[in-house]
C-alpha cells in the first residue's frame with residue numbers, strides 16, 4: 102500500500118489504525134514528519150557553521166532520542182534525569198549540553214568528570230559553585246539574558262530581565278573576568294534562549310544584535326554561540342516562524358559571528374509530528390451546554406490548562422451526516438480546568454468516535470502527570486510504513 106506521508110487523509114487513516122490496534126488514548130509520532138522538520142532546519146541554515154541539538158524537554162521518548170542520536174544531533178538537557186537518559190540512549194558526553202538554573206553540586210561534578218560539550222552557566226553563584234569542584238578542564242558557556250521581548254505567550258518567554266534564567270550583561274562581564282583567572286574552567290561561548298513558540302524574527306534579530314555588541318565591547322574570543330531554541334510552529338491559527346524571513350534576516354547575522362552556532366530546538370522538530378488520539382466516551386447535554394467527554398485531558402496534555410493553549414481537534418469520524426455544534430471538549434480529571442477546547446464548533450461526535458489532538462509531539466507526553474491516577478497514554482511510532490509501540 103502506497104501512503105502519502107503528509108496528506109491529511111493518510112494521517113487520519115494511520116491514526117485510526119493506531120487507535121484500533123493499540124486502543125486509546127495514545128500519542129502517535131510520525132517519523133517522516135520529524136525527518137522533514139529536520140530537513141527544514143537544514144535548508145534554512147544552509148551556509149551556516151552550526152550544530153543542531155534536540156531539546157529533550159520537548160519529548161524524552163527513547164526511540165525518538167535514539168533516532169536523533171543516529172542522525173548525529175547533539176542533545177540539550179535540563180536535569181540530571183535528562184542527562185542520564187541521554188547517556189543511556191548513546192549520546193557521548195561531548196554531544197551533551199546542560200542548561201538549567203538549579204544544577205546541584207553532585208550533578209555539576211558528574212558533568213565535569215564526564216567532560217560534556219558545555220555546562221551553560223545560569224548565574225554568578227553557579228560559577229562559584231563550579232569553581233569549587235572543577236578539578237579538571239571543563240567547557241562552559243554563559244547564559245545571557247538580553248532583556249528582549251520574544252513576543253510569545255508570556256508563560257513561555259524567558260529572555261526578559263524579570264525571568265529567572267541567565268544573567269545580565271554586567272554580571273556576564275564579571276563572570277568572564279573571573280573565569281579568565283581559572284585554570285580549569287574554559288569559556289567556549291555564550292548562550293541565549295529568549296523563549297519558546299516564537300513566530301516573529303525581530304526578537305531573534307534584537308537578541309543577536311545585542312549579543313554582537315557585547316562580544317565586541319568585551320573583545321571576547323568565543324568559539325560557540327548557542328542561540329537556544331524557540332522556533333514557533335502552526336497550532337492551527339496559521340502563525341509560525343517564517344523560515345524565509347529567518348533565512349533572509351537572521352542567517353546573515355549568524356554568519357557574521359564567525360563562530361560555531363548551536364541551536365537547541367525542541368518544539369519545531371517534534372511538535373508537528375505528534376497527535377494525541379482519544380475516544381469520545383460521552384456526549385453530555387445540559388440545559389446550557391454540550392460537553393464532549395473524551396478519554397484524555399490535562400493529565401496527558403497540560404498545555405491548554407496551563408497556558409490556555411489551543412490545539413487543533415481533528416475528527417477521525419465520518420463527519421458528513423453530523424450537525425455542526427458548539428461544545429466544550431473536556432477530559433476525565435476532577436478539575437474544571439480539564440478542558441481541551443472551550444466553545445469549539447465541530448461536527449457533533451457520538452460515543453465511540455475518535456478524535457486526534459494535533460501538534461502534540463512537543464511538551465505533550467513530556468509534561469504528562471499521574472494526577473487522579475489516570476493511566477498515561479501509550480506512545481506509538483509511525484515509521485512511514487508501520488505502527489509500533491514505543492518503549
Ligand SMILES: Cc1ncc(COP(=O)(O)O)c(C=O)c1O
Pocket residue numbers: 156158159177200259294296297298329330331332365366367368369463
Ligand atoms: C534553554 C532552552 N533551550 C531550548 C529550549 C527549547 O525550546 P523550543 O522547544 O521552543 O525549541 C528551551 C525551552 O524553551 C529552553 O529553555
Ligand SMILES: N[C@@H](CCCC[NH3+])C(=O)O
Pocket residue numbers: 158257259297298404463464
Ligand atoms: N512547556 C512549554 C514550553 C516551555 C519550554 C521550556 N523552556 C510549552 O508547552 O509550550
